[in-house]
Amino acid sequence: MIVEFGHYALVLAFALAVLQTIVPFVGARAGDLRQMAMAPNLAFAVFAALALSFAVLTWGYVTSDFSLLNVVENSHSQKPLLFKITGVWGNHEGSMLLWVLILALFGALVALFGSNLPPSLRAMVISVQGLITVAFTGFILFTSNPFERLSPAPFEGNDLNPILQDVGLAIHPPLLYLGYVGFSVCFSFAIAALIEGRIDAAWARWVRPWTLAAWVFLTAGIAMGSYWAYYELGWGGWWFWDPVENASFMPWLAGTALLHSALVMEKREALKVWTILLAILTFSLSLLGTFLVRSGVLTSVHAFASDPTRGVVILGILIFFIGGALFLFALRSSTLSNGGMFHPISREGGLVLNNLILTTATATVFVGTLYPLAVEALTGEKISVGAPYFDATFVPLMIPLLIAVPFGPLLAWKRGDIFAALQRLYVFAGIALIAGLATLWLADGLPLLAAFGVAVGFWLLFGSFADVWQKSGLPKAGFSKAMARLGGLPRSVWGTALAHAGLGVTVLGIVSVSAFQEEHVLRMAPGDTTELSGYSVAFDGASARQGPNYTEDVATFTVTRAGAHVATISPAKRLYTARGMPTTEAGIHTTGFSQIYVALGDPVEGTNQIVVRLWWKPQVTLIWLGPVLMMFGGLFSLSDRRLRIGAPKPSAKRREALAAAE
Amino acid sequence: MKRILAAFALLLLAATGAFAVNPDEMLDDPALEQRARDISAKLRCLVCQNQSIDDSDAELARDLRVIVRERIVDGDTNEEVMNFVVSRYGEFVLLQPRMSVRNMLLWGTPLIGLALGGIAIIFLYRMRSRAAPVDKLTPEEQERITEMLADGDDDSR
Numbered sequence: 001m002i003v004e005f006g007h008y009a010l011v012l013a014f015a016l017a018v019l020q021t022i023v024p025f026v027g028a029r030a031g032d033l034r035q036m037a038m039a040p041n042l043a044f045a046v047f048a049a050l051a052l053s054f055a056v057l058t059w060g061y062v063t064s065d066f067s068l069l070n071v072v073e074n075s076h077s078q079k080p081l082l083f084k085i086t087g088v089w090g091n092h093e094g095s096m097l098l099w100v101l102i103l104a105l106f107g108a109l110v111a112l113f114g115s116n117l118p119p120s121l122r123a124m125v126i127s128v129q130g131l132i133t134v135a136f137t138g139f140i141l142f143t144s145n146p147f148e149r150l151s152p153a154p155f156e157g158n159d160l161n162p163i164l165q166d167v168g169l170a171i172h173p174p175l176l177y178l179g180y181v182g183f184s185v186c187f188s189f190a191i192a193a194l195i196e197g198r199i200d201a202a203w204a205r206w207v208r209p210w211t212l213a214a215w216v217f218l219t220a221g222i223a224m225g226s227y228w229a230y231y232e233l234g235w236g237g238w239w240f241w242d243p244v245e246n247a248s249f250m251p252w253l254a255g256t257a258l259l260h261s262a263l264v265m266e267k268r269e270a271l272k273v274w275t276i277l278l279a280i281l282t283f284s285l286s287l288l289g290t291f292l293v294r295s296g297v298l299t300s301v302h303a304f305a306s307d308p309t310r311g312v313v314i315l316g317i318l319i320f321f322i323g324g325a326l327f328l329f330a331l332r333s334s335t336l337s338n339g340g341m342f343h344p345i346s347r348e349g350g351l352v353l354n355n356l357i358l359t360t361a362t363a364t365v366f367v368g369t370l371y372p373l374a375v376e377a378l379t380g381e382k383i384s385v386g387a388p389y390f391d392a393t394f395v396p397l398m399i400p401l402l403i404a405v406p407f408g409p410l411l412a413w414k415r416g417d418i419f420a421a422l423q424r425l426y427v428f429a430g431i432a433l434i435a436g437l438a439t440l441w442l443a444d445g446l447p448l449l450a451a452f453g454v455a456v457g458f459w460l461l462f463g464s465f466a467d468v469w470q471k472s473g474l475p476k477a478g479f480s481k482a483m484a485r486l487g488g489l490p491r492s493v494w495g496t497a498l499a500h501a502g503l504g505v506t507v508l509g510i511v512s513v514s515a516f517q518e519e520h521v522l523r524m525a526p527g528d529t530t531e532l533s534g535y536s537v538a539f540d541g542a543s544a545r546q547g548p549n550y551t552e553d554v555a556t557f558t559v560t561r562a563g564a565h566v567a568t569i570s571p572a573k574r575l576y577t578a579r580g581m582p583t584t585e586a587g588i589h590t591t592g593f594s595q596i597y598v599a600l601g602d603p604v605e606g607t608n609q610i611v612v613r614l615w616w617k618p619q620v621t622l623i624w625l626g627p628v629l630m631m632f633g634g635l636f637s638l639s640d641r642r643l644r645i646g647a648p649k650p651s652a653k654r655r656e657a658l659a660a661a662e
Numbered sequence: 663m664k665r666i667l668a669a670f671a672l673l674l675l676a677a678t679g680a681f682a683v684n685p686d687e688m689l690d691d692p693a694l695e696q697r698a699r700d701i702s703a704k705l706r707c708l709v710c711q712n713q714s715i716d717d718s719d720a721e722l723a724r725d726l727r728v729i730v731r732e733r734i735v736d737g738d739t740n741e742e743v744m745n746f747v748v749s750r751y752g753e754f755v756l757l758q759p760r761m762s763v764r765n766m767l768l769w770g771t772p773l774i775g776l777a778l779g780g781i782a783i784i785f786l787y788r789m790r791s792r793a794a795p796v797d798k799l800t801p802e803e804q805e806r807i808t809e810m811l812a813d814g815d816d817d818s819r
Binding site: 235237242344352356357359360363364368371382383385388389521602 | 682686703713754765768771772776779780787
């Protein structure tokens, strides 16, 4: 009965979303304030209905209601509670339901925080948001109903894919979806602006917090997914250029470009048409990502939940929204006027360069991901495009951008002075040079590329604070005055510095691991010891253990350094009984920013040895600490009172600080 | 009891999947082995989903790894090893597609993107500079400024 209630709520959400699409749209076109005023309530109602529906499905999982087909296929009564809950979105139907739930959440948030928007714009945005909800709720109802019953109900479920039985599943998909779907707000704003034919700096100011929020979530989601793959798959890799990873990376790249171009639009009213196009493209890439993952068109590591017949429907939705949006863009973009002239060497110019490179990088990832499909469709031949291609194309594209980053915030709007910027940066260039030379000095051989990479990393890490440093007035201003100035700086200045520095941190981690990691593959018997980058690793033996829904073999390794105990690492091999599926659980010990990573291989026949893979991963955690910094940067900017919705004018104290800073 | 558990442990280990590069495949010469690893990272495991043979634990990937090492020991250059593998399994096996007419767009995208984007930016920039000559004021504007400046002078007196 409860299950039917959830199903009913889903149908109700669909019907309400249809209303959410039509009524505010008609109202906005006719200038009927009462119809426009219905928009927020409809958005709340759709969200409430979807939340109810989602809660019911979760209830089905928690109580192991095996009369639900979806629960039977993806759950097991012995599964720990956390994985029962996360299992809700560990499958196609449930994850689509989470997708629309988050979509409706953003619709409701626009309704909640949008009271300062012009009524017709708000109504239009909510209407477009509603249309997307209609499409995807309809998709769930007609092709992927999670509330399908099974009669007779079996006694036990088939369990969830063991690789997904991890806290990673609790965090990664919701964050990723908050990012993916968050960009729908930017999309809706763009469509609304095109329909209304009016767009100005205020538009950019309204859109920027949403872009920032979505970007923060997407950054977190991708980084989290990367770390999850790193420890779960047991290959020690952190990015595989897998099509599904690319699917989430493309909206991130485009979203990063959007973040920067919206800045130009907000401050200078320039790049309007381009910003609108980017807003459309970013969400289009999110939709494309959903299509690629959900349709199973790319068979890849992630294609655990796919069904080709559904692909056609999502493709239809994809074509409708992307095609429709681009058509509208072509029709209306010429009516948008562009203001704000600028010299090529200026803050705007820097941001245009940022956009040029990021867009080209997006295009490269896009072509690389879809090329095998296109070639197969056109010629029938099969080719592969993998990591070596992306390393050879994406990385060289990024290098000029990374070098340019510290310059950006130092250039003035309209017309900047590159030599003045250079003058403020030469100290940081010196730091980078020293770091590069130190790498050459300390490392064996002549790792020129690594030294260059380290230099770029340090350049970014410290150069990103050049702007803040200069605004502090140090060393001339004196400590207390400088501190007061720093405290009074707009938070977005800090946000920019933190996010850019985070990029540097990630670069350092990537370079360090790619150039200096050590890997040993060897056979070990209990009692054997091996050396790994100054540590001794001893294999003590293995023992069997019984988990809630798996059996596992846990090996114990003792790590010592110069006789002193450092850590005990326990990698394991698990066998999930319901599916008979084995998984490898890597053993990881973190020391400083570096990690010792141990994965188990096969036993050697006829002996008591097993194959062991050991890695020394120097500074590997920087790869994920960088995105953490980027997120903090994003959150800092988001908390800037200039962006806060309905914020009053800056206080007198802050105005002073601002004046001092500029 | 402990023994039984240990035996069970080994049995369980045996039941689980094979592993990427195994010590028995590896070459004794570290330089040759490194070459083999580098080549393996560029070859696709044919039965896997977007994995290189270096990462894959499939039986076929293992066969390919062994073939690569045999060719290296026989004195092939990296290029020759690649050509040999492609002649047997087709270009599908290459994770980095060759530069060919068919793959022109693939390899050209970064350059085409930068070039087209750059041209578009220059074109739009020129067009707008011409459309809105900001440097020069119209005679009327000049007149108004002079007027305003004159007013200012009046105030200060």
